[in-house]
Structures are given as C-alpha cells and as structure tokens.
Amino acid sequence: MGSCEILSGALRDVPVTGHRRVGRAQRLCIAGWLGLLVTAGWAVPTPAETLRLDPMETKDSLERAWYAPAPSLDVRVARTRSAALEVGVWNLDGAARALVGDAFPEPAIERSRAALALAPDLPLAHLAHAQAHWQAHRPLPATAALVSSVLAIPRHPEAAPWFAGNALVLLAAALVSGAGVCLLLAAAWALPHMSHDLGDWIPRRNLPEFARAAVLASLLLVPIALGEGVFGLVLAAAVVAAWGYRGRRRWAVITAAGLLWVGLFPVLGLGTRVLTGLQTDAVARAALASLRGVGSPMDLPLLESAAQVDPLAGWALARRSVRRGELADAHALYERLLAQRPNDPALMNDAANVHLERGHLEPALALYRRAADLSDSAVPRFNLAQTHGRAFDVESLANALAEAQEVDAALVAELSQLPGARIDGIVAGLPVPREWIWERALASGQGEALASALRAPWVPGVLGRGSSTSALGLVLALSAGGLLARGMPRSSGCSQCGRRICGRCDPSQNGFVGSSCSDCARLFQRSEASGRSRARAQRIRALATRRRRLAGLAWTASLALPGAAGFLAGRPLLGLLGALSFGLAASMAAFPTGIVPDPLLMGDAARWAALGVAALSILTYGAVVTWSIRLWGGR
Numbered sequence: 001m002g003s004c005e006i007l008s009g010a011l012r013d014v015p016v017t018g019h020r021r022v023g024r025a026q027r028l029c030i031a032g033w034l035g036l037l038v039t040a041g042w043a044v045p046t047p048a049e050t051l052r053l054d055p056m057e058t059k060d061s062l063e064r065a066w067y068a069p070a071p072s073l074d075v076r077v078a079r080t081r082s083a084a085l086e087v088g089v090w091n092l093d094g095a096a097r098a099l100v101g102d103a104f105p106e107p108a109i110e111r112s113r114a115a116l117a118l119a120p121d122l123p124l125a126h127l128a129h130a131q132a133h134w135q136a137h138r139p140l141p142a143t144a145a146l147v148s149s150v151l152a153i154p155r156h157p158e159a160a161p162w163f164a165g166n167a168l169v170l171l172a173a174a175l176v177s178g179a180g181v182c183l184l185l186a187a188a189w190a191l192p193h194m195s196h197d198l199g200d201w202i203p204r205r206n207l208p209e210f211a212r213a214a215v216l217a218s219l220l221l222v223p224i225a226l227g228e229g230v231f232g233l234v235l236a237a238a239v240v241a242a243w244g245y246r247g248r249r250r251w252a253v254i255t256a257a258g259l260l261w262v263g264l265f266p267v268l269g270l271g272t273r274v275l276t277g278l279q280t281d282a283v284a285r286a287a288l289a290s291l292r293g294v295g296s297p298m299d300l301p302l303l304e305s306a307a308q309v310d311p312l313a314g315w316a317l318a319r320r321s322v323r324r325g326e327l328a329d330a331h332a333l334y335e336r337l338l339a340q341r342p343n344d345p346a347l348m349n350d351a352a353n354v355h356l357e358r359g360h361l362e363p364a365l366a367l368y369r370r371a372a373d374l375s376d377s378a379v380p381r382f383n384l385a386q387t388h389g390r391a392f393d394v395e396s397l398a399n400a401l402a403e404a405q406e407v408d409a410a411l412v413a414e415l416s417q418l419p420g421a422r423i424d425g426i427v428a429g430l431p432v433p434r435e436w437i438w439e440r441a442l443a444s445g446q447g448e449a450l451a452s453a454l455r456a457p458w459v460p461g462v463l464g465r466g467s468s469t470s471a472l473g474l475v476l477a478l479s480a481g482g483l484l485a486r487g488m489p490r491s492s493g494c495s496q497c498g499r500r501i502c503g504r505c506d507p508s509q510n511g512f513v514g515s516s517c518s519d520c521a522r523l524f525q526r527s528e529a530s531g532r533s534r535a536r537a538q539r540i541r542a543l544a545t546r547r548r549r550l551a552g553l554a555w556t557a558s559l560a561l562p563g564a565a566g567f568l569a570g571r572p573l574l575g576l577l578g579a580l581s582f583g584l585a586a587s588m589a590a591f592p593t594g595i596v597p598d599p600l601l602m603g604d605a606a607r608w609a610a611l612g613v614a615a616l617s618i619l620t621y622g623a624v625v626t627w628s629i630r631l632w633g634g635r
C-alpha cells in the first residue's frame with residue numbers, strides 16, 4: 001500500500017476529533033513553519049538612507065529656499081514647500097529624507113512633521129513620523145502613522161510602480177508554487193490507483209504492484225528526461241491528477257493548471273515589465289529625478305539630447321529653466337511641449353505660470369482656463385484666481401476662487417497661506433501625471449529578459465520557453481489524463497483496512513468500489529455472524545489501532561504540507577486555496593522588501609505592507625486548514 005493511499009483514500013473516512021491528537025510531531029511542524037516565516041520576515045531592517053539636494057547648483061530656486069539661512073525649521077519648511085509647489089514638486093523627497101536623517105538638531109517629531117509637510121506622499125516620511133511617536137510613548141498616533149505609511153504607497157508616483165512590480169512578481173511566485181504543489185498533491189493521491197488500473201490493461205495479469213508503479217513512473221518521467229525539469233514534473237502530475245479527479249473535482253485540477261500558467265506568464269511578465277521599465281530607462285530616471293528637484297547636473301547632457309523627441313525629458317528641462325529663472329528658455333520649451341502634447345493640463349498650467357511670471361496676463365488666463373476645463377484639480381482654478389487678482393479683476397477673482405474651493409477647499413487654504421516670493425502669493429504647478437510615469441514603467445524595458453531569468457530554473461525546456469507552448473503542454477497533459485480515465489472503471493482502497501478493491505482482479509469485490517472491502521463490510525455487519533467472535537473482536541481492535549495511527553499521520557500531513565488538509569478532506573479546491581495562501585505568505589516573508597532594491601522611498605513601509613499581506617494569507621491558510629480538518633474529522 002502506497003503512502004499516498006495511507007494519507008488519503010483510507011483516511012478520509014477515519015473519525016478524528018478533538019485537539020488531543022495534536023502530538024509532538026504536529027507541534028514541531030507548526031513551530032517549524034512559524035519560525036521560518038518569522039525569521040524570514042524580520043531579517044535585519046535597512047536604515048533609512050538620506051539624500052541631500054545638490055548645493056552646487058545655487059541658481060535653483062528650490063535649493064535656494066532650502067539652503068538659505070532661516071530663523072527656524074518651520075520657516076525653512078514653509079518657504080521650501082512654497083518654492084516646491086511653484087515648480088510642481090508635490091513631494092520633495094530629497095529634503096524629506098534629509099529631515100528624517102540626522103541632519104537637523106530639532107527633536108525627531110518636529111523633523112518628521114516637517115518631512116511630511118514637504119513630502120506628504122512619501123512612505124518613508126510617514127514611517128519616520130510613526131517612529132517618532134513611538135519613541136515618545138504615543139502608540140495610537142504611531143499606529144495611525146504606520147498605517148498611513150502603507151496607504152501612501154499607491155499615492156507616491158514612483159513608490160507605486162516599484163511596489164506594484166514587486167507585488168506582481170511575488171504574486172506570480174505564490175501562484176506558481178501554490179498551484180504546482182496542489183497538482184503534485186493531487187497526483188500523489190491518484191498515483192497508486194492509476195498505476196494499478198493501468199497495470200490491469202497490460203495483457204499479462206497479476207503484475208505485482210511495484211512493477212505497475214515502475215511502468216507508470218517511467219512513462220511520467222519522460223518529460224523530465226526530455227529536459228523539461230520541474231515544469232515536466234508538473235505536466236506529469238497534471239496527467240495523473242486529471243486522471244484521478246473526475247466530475248466536479250476535476251475543475252479544481254484544471255483551475256490549478258490555469259493558475260500555474262497565469263502566474264508563470266502574464267503575471268510574472270507584467271511584474272517584471274513594471275519593475276524594469278523605470279530601472280532601465282536612463283532618460284526617464286534622470287527626468288523624474290530632475291522633476292522631483294533632486295536632479296544631478298551630470299544628467300543634463302542626457303536630458304538635452306533626448307528632449308527633442310521625449311516630452312518627459314523636455315518637461316524636466318523646462319521646469320529646471322523655471323527654477324533657475326531662465327524664463328525665455330522655459331517659454332520656448334513649453335511651446336514645443338504643448339505642440340507635442342496639446343491636451344495636457346499639467347503642461348498648460350506650467351506654460352501659463354511662465355507667461356504670468358513674464359507679465360503676460362492674457363495668454364496665461366487663456367491657458368489656465370483650458371487647463372481648468374481639462375483637469376479635475378483645484379490648482380489651475382486657484383492659479384486663475386491669482387491671475388485675476390494681479391489684473392485687479394476682483395469679481396472674476398472671487399468666482400474663480402469659489403470654484404477652486406468647491407473642488408478642494410483644504411488645498412486652496414494651504415496654497416493661500418504659503419509665503420510667496422511676491423506679496424500677492426504663489427501660483428502652483430501640477431504634479432507629473434501618473435499616466436506619464438506608468439507609460440514609462442510599462443514601456444518594454446528588460447522585462448522579458450528578467451522574467452525568463454526568473455522562470456529558467458523551473459521551466460528549462462522547450463515547452464516552457466513560450467506562453468503558448470506551455471499552455472499547449474498543460475492542455476495536452478490535462479486532456480491525456482481525462483481521455484485515459486474515460487470508460488475505465490476505477491479501483492479504490494478500502495476505507496477500513498486499506499486493501500485494494502478492484503472488480504477486475506477480484507470479481508467478489510464488484511459493487512464495493514469506493515467504500516469498504518467485502519471482508520470489512522461483513523466484519524462490521526452485526527446481524528451476520530462472521531466467524532468466531534474472539535477473532536472478530538481482535539480484527540476490529542487491529543483496525544482501530546490502524547485508524548489511530550493514520551489519524552496522527554493525517555494531522556502531521558495537514559500541518560506540514562500546505563494544501564494537504566483540503567485533499568484529505570476530499571476537497572481539492574480547498575487544497576488549492578490552502579496551497580495558494582501559504583505560497584503568498586511564504587513569498588512575502590521570503591522577500592519582505594521585494595526582489596528589486598527600494599529606490600529610497602519606502603523605508604520599512606514595504607516590509608510592513610508585506611507583513612500585512614503575509615498575516616492575512618496566514619489567517620486564510622489557518623482557516624482553510626481548520627475547516628478541512630473539521631471536514632475530514634467530522635465524518
């Protein structure tokens with residue numbers, strides 16, 4: 001009798017209840033898994049690194065605002081925030097990093113508050129704020145700031161693609177490992193039955209079980225021998241699983257094969273594309289750094305050579321010219337940009353800011369009005385109000401301001417209070433639209449190369465090379481299993497003694513397939529005197545001992561093998577769910593900070609987000625295992 005048979009067929013009907021069956025082996029399993037997850041998740045945290053603005057480029061308005069002497073940190077921050085918003089830098093990440101580092105003498109809580117004022121969407125700043133509250137023994141605000149550090153991830157223009165790319169790659173790992181484990185478990189359950197039944201079709205009957213198993217194993221190992229590696233093993237498992245599960249349960253096998261493919265190709269492909277899109281695009285990286293106010297003068301030649309054809313590079317140069325007060329250059333650059341992208345409200349608003357700064361009120365008004373029509377932000381409306389103010393048109397000013405307040409009153413209040421270089425307040429730029437960044441993040445990059453490199457150890461062969469060939473391989477494997485199963489009466493294992501019940505080998509067992517063998521059925525039928533009563537009692541005791549032993553084994557398997565509990569309960573879909581949730585928890589715990597280094601945006605926020613996902617997955621896994629154990633234990 002194969003071990004898989006012990007763990008499944010015979011066991012499914014064993015009544016097991018109560019926690020007293022959780023013995024030493026099971027406790028060791030739980031402790032082992034928990035230990036693995038905890039140590040992986042809490043590997044040494046990386047300290048938040050700081051990055052300072054380049055003090056060499058003193059013509060820059062942003063750097064002047066930041067570096068010029070100030071009576072207090074508050075004054076420095078308000079002055080810098082207003083200079084930053086004027087050039088559309090809504091997250092001044094460099095200054096925020098310097099603040100949460102040790103560059104300033106103020107207490108940690110003041111520094112983190114200032115960092116949040118300058119970079120409200122930077123996860124790192126929220127995290128520093130949480131730490132400052134925690135050190136001051138204020139656990140509630142600390143927890144709130146910790147949660148906002150994770151919630152800030154999708155808002156930050158560059159943290160979002162980094163996080164999404166990593167999350168997709170880890171999701172792919174979870175899908176592939178969970179679905180793969182599920183197919184292997186399903187195959188392990190069906191394999192002994194399949195080897196026996198196929199053996200019955202070989203002309204020379206009563207072939208010993210080990211010989212039948214050897215024949216089937218040699219057939220199943222063909223894809224591995226052909227160099228298909230782990231994917232070949234999974235293909236063989238898919239054949240056996242499709243053979244072993246029929247009716248509704250076969251859908252669980254088909255779903256597992258589908259999810260394996262989805263993880264291996266579309267999800268991994270998209271994740272690596274997003275990850276490499278920005279990493280390998282030197283122009284985009286330089287342009288975004290410059291637009292963030294932390295550009296290096298070394299990137300200038302690169303941006304200049306790309307600006308003719310690349311609007312992102314052109315925009316970075318235009319905003320740099322604005323910061324340096326080179327308004328004629330900025331105007332020329334915006335003229336070209338608006339010709340390239342005529343319907344972009346952020347570009348119109350910027351171009352209007354330049355017009356206003358040069359004293360050209362009419363073109364500024366026209367551009368602000370168009371930008372306000374095209375954008376759902378309060379910024380162009382606020383700027384329109386400011387322009388009307390400079391033209392002393394009080395009525396239009398009041399109308400535009402009311403309209404801006406209707407869109408976002410809090411933002412208008414912030415913009416009105418900021419100190420400007422001019423007495424009549426500031427006009428603000430719009431942030432770089434997310435579409436611009438995602439467009440670049442999704443551009444080709446080296447995504448497919450990275451995806452192939454990640455896939456290679458698991459799918460080394462010809463079939464795994466492309467998405468269509470591997471899909472074909474899986475479909476063929478599932479169909480082969482289904483076709484083999486067609487019209488073949490199945491043998492089973494006795495739920496009491498584990499003996500093979502096969503109508504072909506032993507016609508007296510006909511009609512017993514799927515339950516107890518004929519001997520056990522007779523043994524438990526009290527009405528019929530089945531031989532001497534002492535021998536009967538002995539036999540029943542032996543069966544009870546076997547049941548207890550198997551129950552212990554089933555507990556161990558349920559806890560040690562992700563997904564096994566669902567299979568023991570005869571619910572392969574539960575097994576799949578268990579394996580997937582365990583896979584997700586494991587991949588999050590194994591790579592809590594992603595597979596590509598964090599571009600100094602996240603701090604430990606990535607780790608906390610990964611920990612949250614891992615905790616949710618572990619809870620799901622625990623619920624699935626408990627439910628499954630109740631299902632097979634309660635029968």
Ligand SMILES: [Zn+2]
Pocket residue numbers: 494495496497498499516517518519520521
């Ligand atoms: Zn039996």
Ligand SMILES: [Zn+2]
Pocket residue numbers: 196197200491502503504505506
């Ligand atoms: Zn047989």
